[in-house]
Amino acid sequence: MENIAVGTYFPDAISFKHALRSIAIKENFRVRIKASDKTRVIATCAYQGCKWRIRASLCEDDQSFEVRRLEGDHTCPGTNRAGNRLATSTWVANEIQDIVKRNPDIHPKEINNNLEKEYGLSLPYMKLWRSREHARENIFGCIDDNYKWVSTLQAELISRNPGSHITYTYDVRDNSFQRFYVSFKVCSDGFKYGCRPLISLDACHLKSKHLGMLLSVISLDGNNGLFPIGFVVVENESKQTWLWFLHNFGETIGTEVEPLAFISDMEKGLGEAIREVYPGAEHRICIRHLWKNIKKKFHCKDGHKLQGLVWEVANGYTCTEYNTKLFELSVLNQTIHAYLISLPYKWSRS
Numbered sequence: 001m002e003n004i005a006v007g008t009y010f011p012d013a014i015s016f017k018h019a020l021r022s023i024a025i026k027e028n029f030r031v032r033i034k035a036s037d038k039t040r041v042i043a044t045c046a047y048q049g050c051k052w053r054i055r056a057s058l059c060e061d062d063q064s065f066e067v068r069r070l071e072g073d074h075t076c077p078g079t080n081r082a083g084n085r086l087a088t089s090t091w092v093a094n095e096i097q098d099i100v101k102r103n104p105d106i107h108p109k110e111i112n113n114n115l116e117k118e119y120g121l122s123l124p125y126m127k128l129w130r131s132r133e134h135a136r137e138n139i140f141g142c143i144d145d146n147y148k149w150v151s152t153l154q155a156e157l158i159s160r161n162p163g164s165h166i167t168y169t170y171d172v173r174d175n176s177f178q179r180f181y182v183s184f185k186v187c188s189d190g191f192k193y194g195c196r197p198l199i200s201l202d203a204c205h206l207k208s209k210h211l212g213m214l215l216s217v218i219s220l221d222g223n224n225g226l227f228p229i230g231f232v233v234v235e236n237e238s239k240q241t242w243l244w245f246l247h248n249f250g251e252t253i254g255t256e257v258e259p260l261a262f263i264s265d266m267e268k269g270l271g272e273a274i275r276e277v278y279p280g281a282e283h284r285i286c287i288r289h290l291w292k293n294i295k296k297k298f299h300c301k302d303g304h305k306l307q308g309l310v311w312e313v314a315n316g317y318t319c320t321e322y323n324t325k326l327f328e329l330s331v332l333n334q335t336i337h338a339y340l341i342s343l344p345y346k347w348s349r350s
């Protein structure tokens with residue numbers, strides 16, 4: 001925070017008022033703007049009888065303001081918690097602009113820690129959250145406006161990553177954004193030349209203002225490291241969106257890749273989409289996702305003997321191993337055994 005003294009310059013009236021507010025919050029008094037026009041800003045302490053008074057005037061450049069007068073010491077007792085009222089989300093947004101720029105996902109709690117250290121403020125969570133949104137908007141522009149840049153983004157990404165497959169769709173009725181597909185050439189080449197023909201598909205929810213889903217295709221490289229090949233932003237997870245994704249993915253790496261295996265959760269439309277685009281490929285269910293479903297459905301606990309056994313059934317390399325473990329499972333828990341063998345998906349190694 002800047003110190004305010006006679007002779008201090010501010011780029012404009014707004015930044016002078018921001019600094020006034022900061023000093024009022026820090027020194028625990030309420031500031032009252034007495035006059036504010038094109039040529040001057042005059043403020044006093046809001047406490048009746050307190051003589052503190054400041055005046056800044058427009059400089060010759062017709063833009064910046066200089067503090068010309070600063071009179072009187074505070075004789076006010078200090079307004080209790082005045083800071084919380086003075087610290088509007090506009091003020092907070094301005095104050096935290098730099099830290100939000102460095103870390104746009106900074107947690108509201110961390111913002112609070114910063115403000116507490118600097119100003120002794122403790123603000124409600126929602127105010128901090130709104131201020132962070134506000135600061136992001138100041139720095140990166142309004143989310144809604146950014147959708148105007150989709151076609152520019154696509155062109156720019158392709159020009160900087162030649163050979164990449166990047167495309168999007170929009171609603172022809174009102175030109176609104178629908179979906180965006182990205183697969184960089186380095187990633188699709190990396191998959192073709194350096195990965196096992198195993199592809200995992202998964203989805204997660206997006207948490208920005210307009211929500212939607214992120215679907216991704218990921219492979220495993222020679223070191224068993226995750227190797228992303230492509231991703232899309234779509235409106236929701238459905239057979240339609242998976243189909244669109246896989247059709248594009250097919251254009252990226254070809255649909256004739258053989259052998260090829262997919263692994264995913266049991267999302268219904270996804271299995272159908274895979275069969276439609278890659279009829280010759282294997283599709284199996286990820287045991288981690290499957291166990292999560294079982295846990296929820298049958299109220300099982302983690303680390304249970306049951307979990308170990310389910311994983312052993314799934315991981316067995318031979319049919320004998322599979323059958324032995326499956327039998328053990330049927331003895332331990334008939335319901336889950338029945339559920340597993342009734343599934344229309346393959347979820348085991350053997």
Ligand SMILES: [Zn+2]
Pocket residue numbers: 029045046047050051052073074075076
């Ligand atoms: Zn005062």
